[in-house]
Amino acid sequence: MEWSPTTRSLFLRLAGGARLPFNPGQFVSLALPLEEGERVRPYSLASSPESADVLEICVDLVPGGAGSRYLFSLRPGATVSLTGPFGSFVVNEPAAAEMIFVGHATGIAPIRAMVRRVLERGGGQPVHVLHGARAASEILYREEFEAWARAHPRLEWELVLAGAGRAAGENPRLEALVAERYVRADADRSRHFWICGVGDMVRRLRDLLRGAGYERRAVRYEQW
Amino acid sequence: MLKIHVIHESGEPDHTVEFNPVEAPFSRDGEPGSILDVLLGHRVHLEHACGGKCACTTCHVVVKEGEENLSEMQDNEIDRLDSAPGLTMHSRLGCQAIVKGDVTIVIPKFTINT
Numbered sequence: 001m002e003w004s005p006t007t008r009s010l011f012l013r014l015a016g017g018a019r020l021p022f023n024p025g026q027f028v029s030l031a032l033p034l035e036e037g038e039r040v041r042p043y044s045l046a047s048s049p050e051s052a053d054v055l056e057i058c059v060d061l062v063p064g065g066a067g068s069r070y071l072f073s074l075r076p077g078a079t080v081s082l083t084g085p086f087g088s089f090v091v092n093e094p095a096a097a098e099m100i101f102v103g104h105a106t107g108i109a110p111i112r113a114m115v116r117r118v119l120e121r122g123g124g125q126p127v128h129v130l131h132g133a134r135a136a137s138e139i140l141y142r143e144e145f146e147a148w149a150r151a152h153p154r155l156e157w158e159l160v161l162a163g164a165g166r167a168a169g170e171n172p173r174l175e176a177l178v179a180e181r182y183v184r185a186d187a188d189r190s191r192h193f194w195i196c197g198v199g200d201m202v203r204r205l206r207d208l209l210r211g212a213g214y215e216r217r218a219v220r221y222e223q224w
Numbered sequence: 225m226l227k228i229h230v231i232h233e234s235g236e237p238d239h240t241v242e243f244n245p246v247e248a249p250f251s252r253d254g255e256p257g258s259i260l261d262v263l264l265g266h267r268v269h270l271e272h273a274c275g276g277k278c279a280c281t282t283c284h285v286v287v288k289e290g291e292e293n294l295s296e297m298q299d300n301e302i303d304r305l306d307s308a309p310g311l312t313m314h315s316r317l318g319c320q321a322i323v324k325g326d327v328t329i330v331i332p333k334f335t336i337n338t
Contacts, residue, residue, distance in 0.1 A: 029273040088307040
């Protein structure tokens, strides 16, 4: 499925009807047969463990990126080799505190799976999704998040656009919002964060929150 | 020239890789000059499910000698290493530990993390 000329979802069905058990937030490793030799590339699972017979990954076409160019060249029915799942950027049970999920561009993929799990498990803690994208035309799963927010009063979904011309992975508005709302606005340091995206913004947010007093283990992140 | 002596807990033959650190990177995975980068660039296999981006622990190694010759562990690695199976006081992630002198490492038999 094409989200934009440079972003696609690929749907992978395991051979022989196999299912891949995984925790929401994990990734799979694809072994790609490139001209330079086989390369492994990680892709977060955007699908839920409950639909483990079909795995969904989101792929950005990276300028000069042989791996993404290869994946974009594939046609339905093609075969890819993968292993997994991997990763500790997961959520299985809702935290006993306010939960904030921050995902920029394709970084929203694992967060989609995690938020669905949190909502399914119930609990009363507020859940915020800060959904970053460069432009409105590049928002993944917008209708789905909007529908979840209507169905679950404790979920607040908020779109934060970076603006045209921003480098991939950069969203100063998102960083400013996190600083204002979760660092300067109050002294509450009980919140839990899950942050995912491409580029250094992820680590800057990690350092911002931990430096402000949030516990190390309460600030989880995955930077691609 | 620096050396990485690789011991496989599985019993596979040892390897010694000799390299010039100024020629880094040697591959396209892991930090330039890291254990992973050097080994892959010299055709010595080390798992790296996340492509060397410090998102898993499949490149977990245990340092037997020369630990002082590796770059200091940063937050990224500290955060991830917690979940490495068979974690020891001398564990490092191959994709992050940059080699600055001779080291001897053991590649554990089991490197998969969930």
